[in-house]
Amino acid sequence: MAVEYDDLRDFIELVEKRGDLRKIEGAALEHEIGAITEVAAGSEHRPALLFDKIPGYPAGHRIFTNTTVSASRAALALGLDADLSPLQALQAWKSKRTEIKPIAPETVGSAAFLENAMVGEAVDITTFPAPIWHHGDGGPYIGSGSVVLTRDPDTGWVNCSIYRVQVHGHNRVTVQFDHNGRHGAMISRKYWDRGEPCPIAIVHGEDPSLFVAGFEYLPEGASELDFAGAIRGRPLQVHPGPLTGLPIPAKAEIVFEGYLQPFPAVSLPEGPFGEFTGYYAADKRPAPVMTVEAVHHRNDPILLGSPPLKPPRFHFGLPLRAAGIWGNLEAAGVADIVGAWQHVSQLMTVIALKQRYAGHAKRAGLIAAANSYMGRIVVLVDDDVDPSSLADVMWAVTTRAEPSEDVDIIRNAWSSSLDPRIPAAARDIGLTSNSKMIIDACIPFQHLESYPRASALTPGQAEEVRRKWGHLLGPNR
Ligand SMILES: Cc1cc2nc3c(=O)[nH]c(=O)nc-3n(C[C@H](O)[C@H](O)[C@H](O)COP(=O)(O)O)c2cc1C
Ligand SMILES: [Mn+2]
Incomplete structure (x- = not known):
């Protein structure tokens, strides 16, 4: 299914039509916008927020947050039916993702981002509102959900992923790579090894298909622009950046073009910045510096902000990495997986399966544990348990696992x-492994026949009741 939007503005309109948008005027850049975003992302309905009339900035310079933090808006961004149950939506995404065929971007002759420009000496990025998202952050971050474009000098491969961007004065920002394996880091290293700065473009206010693509783990050489095209079901329209020639989404809101200077020869202290664990991971550390030499933006531009927040809040209301693990299990030939989910912002993985043989559940658990980034807990449940419901999962843990x-x-x-x-x-010397607990909360295979029968409704029976009687019972998700 193709997506129903073409750019961020269309998406915001769709969200508004669904009654999911809250407009907020007068909130301060320093801590307040971040705090409101955190509280809203933790509330039951997780509305998207559009901040306007930010004190000190012209009305119309807006910041959009909580873009896809609910399951229904994540589904909308992925081009899926937004009214599916969260687990059905994730299953639909797992299937779409498995079969996905990249669609290369299409170059167009004009671009909305060219409506306004600042070049050379005239560049002043502090004219755009950049929040201090969390109380202990080391400075304003204009890039929290922005994508960073670089081109491999040998192959022409264009990478386009999310790396955070801190503002350091009127024409400098830092770009933070978590580790040297990030594609942006690998590509810029190629230029630096030749003694050259790396041409780079930062795209703010990209459309949600690119926001998702910028988070996906794609192999080296694969372009997130093509993956975004595949999510959209049609090519992303791009226009060459006037300075770098990089293919920039034509309807992006704000674009920085410039050079990522050779690192570590050139660096600035970056951070700290709150992480998705709900903690700071490090103090200030040196990071590569981009000199911003040209800025382009649409009239009344909108920044897509996505600060990492304390779990269970997460950028995506559907656990996209769990869809990856679900696909891994299928690729490994583990049959009868009926669901996969992650709770606590990716830190706990749950796999639901219909047990067919002794060791079936453990086989799934070992694969899931191997592929669970950072998480310490993997839970296996039977097919009568909804893995997306933490309450159901804990019911299984407390009644089926010894x-x-x-x-x-x-x-x-x-x-x-x-x-x-x-x-x-340990972290300082690169020892960054942890241990994983696999909890087999399935009914023991040898007792499948004799185990006390569950008196509760199955998820399917409960869904049927909701379909027939739900209008009398009020909203359920
Ligand atoms: C909102 C958000 C912010 C992120 N910030 C960073 C970051 O600052 N540094 C980083 O290395 N990865 C960050 N990531 C994770 C990467 O974007 C993600 O792992 C991506 O797949 C890396 O792409 P690459 O393989 O092309 O390097 C962030 C992800 C999201 C969704
Ligand atoms: Mn990549």
Whole structure:
């Protein structure tokens, strides 16, 4: 299914029509916009927010947050039916993602982002509102959900992913790569090794298909622009940046063009910046510096802001990485997986399956544990448990898992330097692994026949009741 929007403005309009948008005037850049975003993202309905009339800035310079933090808006961004249940929507995305065929962008002759420009000496990026999102942040971040474009000098491959961008004065920003394997870091290193700065463009206020693509793990050489085209079901329209020639989404809101200077020869202290764990991961650290040499923007531009927030709040209301793990399980030939989900912002993974043989659940658990970035807990549940419902999952854990028999611990597994539980001394020398607990909360395979029968409705039966009687019972998600 193709998406129903072409740019961020269309998306905001769709969100407004669904009654999901709240317009907020007069909120301050320093802490207030971030705080309101955090409270709204943690509320039951998780509305999207459009901030306007930001004190100190012209009316019309807006910031849009909580873009896709609800399951229905994440579905809308992915071109799926926004009224599917969250688990059905994730399943639809898993299927779409498995079969996805890249669609290359289409170059067009004009671009909305060219409506206004500042070039050379005239560049002043402080004319755009950039929030201090969390109380302890080291400065204003204009890029929290913005995408960064670079081109491989050898192959021409254009990478376009999300890396955070801190403002340092009128024409300098830093771009933060979590590690050297980030494609933006690998590409810029190629220029730096030749003693050259790396041409770079930062796109703010991109459309949601590119926001999702910028988060997806794609292989080296694959372009997020093509992946966004595939999500959209039609090519993304791009126009060459006047300074760098990079293919810039024509309907982007704000574009910075310039050079990422050779690092570490040139650097600025970056951060700290609140992470998706709900903690700071490091103090100020040196980061590569972009000199901004040209700025383009639409009239009354809108920034897409997506600060990392304390769990369970997350950029995407559908756990996109869980769809990846679900696909991994299928690719490995593990049959009868009926659902996958992540809770606590990716930190806990749940797999639901119909057990067919002894060891089936553990087989799924080991694959899920291997592919759970940073998470410490993997739970396996039977097919009568909705993995997207934490309450259901804990019901299974407390009534089907015997800790002395059903818990396994895997040591030295995949985590990251963002993991708050890894001691600083270990992180400093690159020891960033953690352990994973696999909780088999399925009915023990040998007792499948004799286990006490569940008296509760199955998720399917409950859904039927909601369909027939739900109008009398009020909203349920
Ligand atoms: C809102 C948001 C902010 C992110 N910020 C960063 C960041 O500052 N640095 C980073 O290395 N990755 C960040 N990521 C994760 C990367 O975008 C993601 O892992 C992506 O797949 C990396 O792309 P690449 O493989 O092309 O390097 C962020 C993701 C999101 C959704
Ligand atoms: Mn990439």
